Amino acid sequence: MESLLTKEELLNAVKGTQIGSALCSFNDVQTDSRNVTSEKPCMFVPLVGEFQNGHKYIPSVLTADKKASVILLNDSEYKNNSALYEKLAAENPDVCFVRVENTLHALQDAAEAYVAKKCRNMILVSITGSSGKTTTKEMMVSVAKAHFGHAGVAYTYGNLNSETGLPLSVFKIRGDEKIGIFEMGMNRVNEIGEISKVLKSRFGIITNIGTAHIGILGSQKNIAEEKRKSFAYIPSNGAAVVGADDPFADFCTEGVKGKVVKFGRNVPAEISGVRFVEDKGLFGTDFELDGLPVHLPLSGSYNYLNALSVIACAKEIGIPSADIKKGLEAVASLSGRMEVSETKLISGKKIILIKDCYNANLDSMMKVIDFCGELKNVGKKIFVLADMKELGAESKKSHEAIGHRISEVGAELVYLVGPEMKAAEEVCWKGQDKISVKWFNESSDKNFETIAGDINLLAGDKDVILLKGSHSMQLEKLVPLLCGNKGEAC
Numbered sequence: 001m002e003s004l005l006t007k008e009e010l011l012n013a014v015k016g017t018q019i020g021s022a023l024c025s026f027n028d029v030q031t032d033s034r035n036v037t038s039e040k041p042c043m044f045v046p047l048v049g050e051f052q053n054g055h056k057y058i059p060s061v062l063t064a065d066k067k068a069s070v071i072l073l074n075d076s077e078y079k080n081n082s083a084l085y086e087k088l089a090a091e092n093p094d095v096c097f098v099r100v101e102n103t104l105h106a107l108q109d110a111a112e113a114y115v116a117k118k119c120r121n122m123i124l125v126s127i128t129g130s131s132g133k134t135t136t137k138e139m140m141v142s143v144a145k146a147h148f149g150h151a152g153v154a155y156t157y158g159n160l161n162s163e164t165g166l167p168l169s170v171f172k173i174r175g176d177e178k179i180g181i182f183e184m185g186m187n188r189v190n191e192i193g194e195i196s197k198v199l200k201s202r203f204g205i206i207t208n209i210g211t212a213h214i215g216i217l218g219s220q221k222n223i224a225e226e227k228r229k230s231f232a233y234i235p236s237n238g239a240a241v242v243g244a245d246d247p248f249a250d251f252c253t254e255g256v257k258g259k260v261v262k263f264g265r266n267v268p269a270e271i272s273g274v275r276f277v278e279d280k281g282l283f284g285t286d287f288e289l290d291g292l293p294v295h296l297p298l299s300g301s302y303n304y305l306n307a308l309s310v311i312a313c314a315k316e317i318g319i320p321s322a323d324i325k326k327g328l329e330a331v332a333s334l335s336g337r338m339e340v341s342e343t344k345l346i347s348g349k350k351i352i353l354i355k356d357c358y359n360a361n362l363d364s365m366m367k368v369i370d371f372c373g374e375l376k377n378v379g380k381k382i383f384v385l386a387d388m389k390e391l392g393a394e395s396k397k398s399h400e401a402i403g404h405r406i407s408e409v410g411a412e413l414v415y416l417v418g419p420e421m422k423a424a425e426e427v428c429w430k431g432q433d434k435i436s437v438k439w440f441n442e443s444s445d446k447n448f449e450t451i452a453g454d455i456n457l458l459a460g461d462k463d464v465i466l467l468k469g470s471h472s473m474q475l476e477k478l479v480p481l482l483c484g485n486k487g488e489a490c
Contacts, residue, residue, distance in 0.1 A: 001027050003041075004114055004171060011098065013113035014072065014106035019097040020089045026070045029171045031107070031164055033057035033066070041069035045107045047164065048074065054103075062092050070096045072103050104163065105194075111167030112198045118175040122154070123317055126199055128184040128192060128230045129207025130223065131364040134159070135298070135338075136207050136306040137183045143310055143327030144179050147319045152178040161185035166195040179317070184230055193229040202238035202258075203316060204230050205309050209248040210363035224248040234258040239316040241309055261316055263308040273321065274311060279304070281375055282340050282352060290321040296328050299340050299354075302367045338368065346484045347456040349463070352378065353483070356468045357475045360388045362398040365468060366405055372466050373409025379462035380412040382455060384478060386443060386469025387418030396423045403427035411435060413458060415451045417443050418473055443473045452481035 005013065007024030026043040031054065036042050044061045046054030055077045061068040078085050078099050089097045100106035115124075127137045137156060144153045154177040157169040161183040173180060182199055186192050209224045231240045231253065240256045242249040244264035253260045269275045277286040277293075284297045285304040289311065296307050307328055314324050339355040356368050365388060372381055383406060391398050403424035406414055414437045416425050425439040438454075440447040455465065465482070467475045 001040075003027065004029070004043075005110060005117070007096065009113055009117065010070070010110060013109045014098065014100045015109075016072070016098040016100045016106065017075075019078075019085060019099060020093065022089075022092075022094055022096040024070055024096040029107070029110075029168060031168065033061050036061045036066045036068050038065055038067045043070035043072070043110075044068040045072045045103050046074075047104055047107075058088065062088065062095065068095065070098065072098050072100050072106050074103050075099045075101055107164060107167050108194055108198050111170050112200075115170050115173075115199060118173055119170075119180060122173075122175075122177060123179040123203065124199055124201040125179065125181045125313065125317075126184055126196065126201035126204040126230045127181065127207070128186070128227055129205070130210030130227075131361060131367070132207040132302060132306045133161075133183050133185070135303060136205060136309055137181060139307055139310045139328060139331050140181050140205075140313065142331040143314050143319060143324050144181060146327035146330065147314075147323040148178040151176075154180040156181070156183040162187065163191050163194055167198055170198065186226055189226065190229070192226050193232070196230050196232050200233035201230070202235060203241070203313055204234055204238075205241040205313050206230065206243075206246075206252055207306060207309060208243055208246055208363065209252070210361065220248065221251075224251050228252040228254070231256050239313070241313045241316070243305070243309070259316065261312045263312040264305065265308075267308075272308065272312065273315065274308060276304075279374075289325055292321055292325050294325045294328055296331075298331065298338065300338060300367065300371045302371075303338070343483055345456050345459055345482055347459065349459050350461050351459055352462070352464045353479075354464065354466045354468075355476065355479065356466070357473075358471050360386070360468060360470045360473075362388060362391070362394075362401065365402055368466065368468050369402070369405050369409055372411070372464055375464060377462075378464050379460050380464070381410065382413040382415075382459060382463055382465045383411045384415045384417065384451060384455075384465070384467050384469075384475060385421065385424070386416075386473035386475050387420040389470040389472060391420075395420050399423035400427050406437075407435065413455070414438070415440065415454070417447065417451075417469065417475070443469075443475070443477075445477070448478050448481055452478055455482060 003025040025041050027040045028042040030036050030042055031045050031047050036044055127133050141155045154173045157172050160169045162185050184192055184195055206227050209220055234240055234256055236257050238258035239261050240253050241261045242252055244262035244267050273290040275288040279285055282299050286295050311324055341353050343353050344350055399420050400423045404427055407428050416439045425437055428437045469475045
């Protein structure tokens with residue numbers, strides 16, 4: 001099997017210096033030594049983080065059951081321990097050791113070279129935004145599969161959308177796909193800029209500019225500054241897709257070389273091809289696309305907006321409306337992201353469970369609370385909400401905003417979990433007879449058992465139970481306590 005990159009291509013891309021003279025051949029790339037196996041030749045890239053230095057795992061990937069074929073290492077590590085690395089190179093003459101200035105940047109540079117080599121004839125699409133980017137990516141992938149076939153679509157591998165994740169994802173491309181769809185996440189300044197340089201997408205979507213990561217970047221303007229870097233390499237025959245009602249839409253598309261396309265409810269049907277028909281609440285949204293009836297199975301008006309961004313992008317790519325319809329109707333909820341199910345509690349009551357436990361920021365929390373507030377012909381609305389993380393100085397204000405919104409939508413039973421949610425508890429309308437609010441300082445097993453016991457006692461048929469919080473708050477642990485199923489999800 002041909003190596004992902006030749007030795008010359010790799011050394012040129014990473015500006016590296018080889019130790020020894022071994023051949024260079026690899027068909028896999030890993031940054032976690034546990035994922036290196038002897039099944040296929042692998043390039044191991046040890047990363048240096050705040051609490052971990054991957055270089056210490058280099059000896060472990062040289063064992064018989066691992067046997068990495070290419071290893072990158074920081075030049076500073078080599079200089080500090082040159083005898084060790086010269087010894088490892090001598091003992092493993094079939095392994096190509098390459099010294100680089102920075103292994104993270106080398107991984108990105110190698111991925112950039114691989115994209116340039118393998119993706120010349122592929123349509124490349126990037127998707128980012130403060131919320132909704134993973135669901136939007138899944139919708140876009142489903143639409144692309146409907147048009148190009150399953151084998152014709154490459155896309156973000158798992159949740160690998162970061163400074164390391166996107167490079168690892170693009171190394172999964174084999175070159176005969178027709179389209180590549182990649183999600184871009186962000187946890188620090190210029191992360192989007194670095195991975196945009198790797199991908200150089202022809203089409204890009206920014207779902208919205210919200211407040212996720214505001215604790216890191218300081219303001220929505222700074223978030224927009226980072227997100228718009230995903231459009232930096234869009235060529236004149238490409239397109240940048242942004243929300244028509246997003247206040248940062250024009251800022252994000254300043255200087256874009258390609259076409260600027262806006263999506264949204266207020267974009268006229270003669271431009272978008274979309275005519276809204278009906279919000280079916282828990283059961284999705286009905287609309288028409290160029291005269292074709294379409295049923296989007298995902299709940300929530302925000303998922304309808306995400307679909308509008310996919311439609312706008314797909315039309316620019318040239319995907320016909322019939323395939324867009326087929327793809328959107330086939331999309332399913334992702335695990336932990338706005339999963340709606342009708343199920344039974346341990347008490348025997350038939351309820352509607354909404355699980356959205358994968359991530360939480362102010363925008364996504366507000367959207368799902370509003371969605372529940374708009375539901376008709378249901379019983380009590382029971383919310384279990386946990387801390388939103390990574391909000392920094394904005395945390396108290398954001399959690400207070402959640403408290404106000406809970407009161408406005410009329411939830412009857414509210415359970416708030418985590419120290420940050422104390423701010424929400426303090427501003428809820430606790431004096432009103434119709435709302436009961438209980439706060440728990442941590443997401444412990446004991447507190448979850450108390451909450452589940454309370455809900456099983458008080459919930460009735462047709463009640464709506466919402467679980468929403470940052471993933472680290474582990475609200476998914478409540479599911480078996482509410483529904484049983486021997487620890488499985490409802």
